[in-house]
Amino acid sequence: MPLAGQPASMVIERSSGQVQSAKTAASTYEYADYGSKQDFKQPKQITVKNGDKLVLQWTIHAQLTEHVDAHSFDLPAGYVEIQDQGSLRATLIAPGTYRVDGSESGYHTGFSVGSHSVAIYDAPISTAEAAKVKALIEQTAPGRKLAYLVLSHSHRDHIAGTPSYAQEGVQILAGKDGKLAVERQLGAAVASKVVEVTQARELDLGGRSISIYPLASSHASDMLVAYDKSSQTLFQGDLFYLPEIGPIPPVFDVGLELEQLIKQGSLQVQQLVGVHGRSGSLQEFQKALELRRAAQPPAEKT
Missing domain, CATH: 3.60.15.10 (Ribonuclease Z/Hydroxyacylglutathione hydrolase-like)
Incomplete structure (x- = not known):
């Protein structure tokens, strides 16, 4: 996403309300191939460009689960809490x-x-x-x-x-x-x-x-x-x-x-x-x- 503190513009499709692109001074983010799961909509492809130069491209696979096991939220092995920063x-x-x-x-x-x-x-x-x-x-x-x-x-x-x-x-x-x-x-x-x-x-x-x-x-x-x-x-x-x-x-x-x-x-x-x-x-x-x-x-x- 655009860095905090920078002005950004966004293009939204009127009929669907879907975000098509977002632009900062240096970068453009393009969102395409929207998919729907119940009432949830998400782009399956996000492209990042710097001018005309391709920087990154993601393909997203989202899946909705109606029944989530409580253990899905267990902390993974090796997880470390933020350490005490100590005194100034x-x-x-x-x-x-x-x-x-x-x-x-x-x-x-x-x-x-x-x-x-x-x-x-x-x-x-x-x-x-x-x-x-x-x-x-x-x-x-x-x-x-x-x-x-x-x-x-x-x-x-x-x-x-x-x-x-x-x-x-x-x-x-x-x-x-x-x-x-x-x-x-x-x-x-x-x-x-x-x-x-x-x-x-x-x-x-x-x-x-x-x-x-x-x-x-x-x-x-x-x-x-x-x-x-x-x-x-x-x-x-x-x-x-x-x-x-x-x-x-x-x-x-x-x-x-x-x-x-x-x-x-x-x-x-x-x-x-x-x-x-x-x-x-x-x-x-x-x-x-x-x-x-x-x-x-x-x-x-x-």
């Missing part, structure tokens, strides 16, 4: 490089610490949670100035805590047109501290330089990606996801966009830190890319 803490990933774990929401804030300043990546979910994270960062990096808050993109779950950082001396960085998006959601006072990044920019934290790259992503046009060269760590929001527990899934379209940015910038990445899920190594990212390409049909020969 700053996990050291590499020297001067941290990710916040144990938040009530399950979201993760990253931050980099230099000799005089700190850069923070995203302010998820709420001002209350961000205030706790901010206090943790100040405790972890005493005497350092909280100089930058880098917003990966302006979807509300990534920026809702921004007011907790909107203090004197903190520069809030957003992508192209991100200032307007922040103003619409969080008000003019917070937006007045936003600086838009429309070309690559370096942040000096004191003995640690952070590169900020704007990316016109299909997920959000104001996307920013941060790269810490000292620890070869890349901080991103929603471009690459690994579940907290479980196998590596194939990347979405946005993962291919991130791969292109890494190649274009010749970035030597060892680990990728996201707001959702667990952190990943370069090898795990490459595996997710391989899984995506393996699922794509081969290109037609001309």
Whole structure:
């Protein structure tokens, strides 16, 4: 289905009420060969295209069962409940490089610490949670100035805590047109501290330089990606996801966009830190890319 936060259009057949297609800025979803079981209707074929390029195609076989055995809802062998996230803490990933774990929401804030300043990546979910994270960062990096808050993109779950950082001396960085998006959601006072990044920019934290790259992503046009060269760590929001527990899934379209940015910038990445899920190594990212390409049909020969 289209990614949350993006405008989408839908074509519905008037006579039957069946959805024929749905379209986002980058992808088209086509639904065909509807079948009926009693009053239940479902397309038997779903096709996903990026422009004219075929991305995925599913054939669905649905079956209605009138009598369901109670044991059908038993948990499968090997099922693991979501683990206790533990207390709020700053996990050291590499020297001067941290990710916040144990938040009530399950979201993760990253931050980099230099000799005089700190850069923070995203302010998820709420001002209350961000205030706790901010206090943790100040405790972890005493005497350092909280100089930058880098917003990966302006979807509300990534920026809702921004007011907790909107203090004197903190520069809030957003992508192209991100200032307007922040103003619409969080008000003019917070937006007045936003600086838009429309070309690559370096942040000096004191003995640690952070590169900020704007990316016109299909997920959000104001996307920013941060790269810490000292620890070869890349901080991103929603471009690459690994579940907290479980196998590596194939990347979405946005993962291919991130791969292109890494190649274009010749970035030597060892680990990728996201707001959702667990952190990943370069090898795990490459595996997710391989899984995506393996699922794509081969290109037609001309």
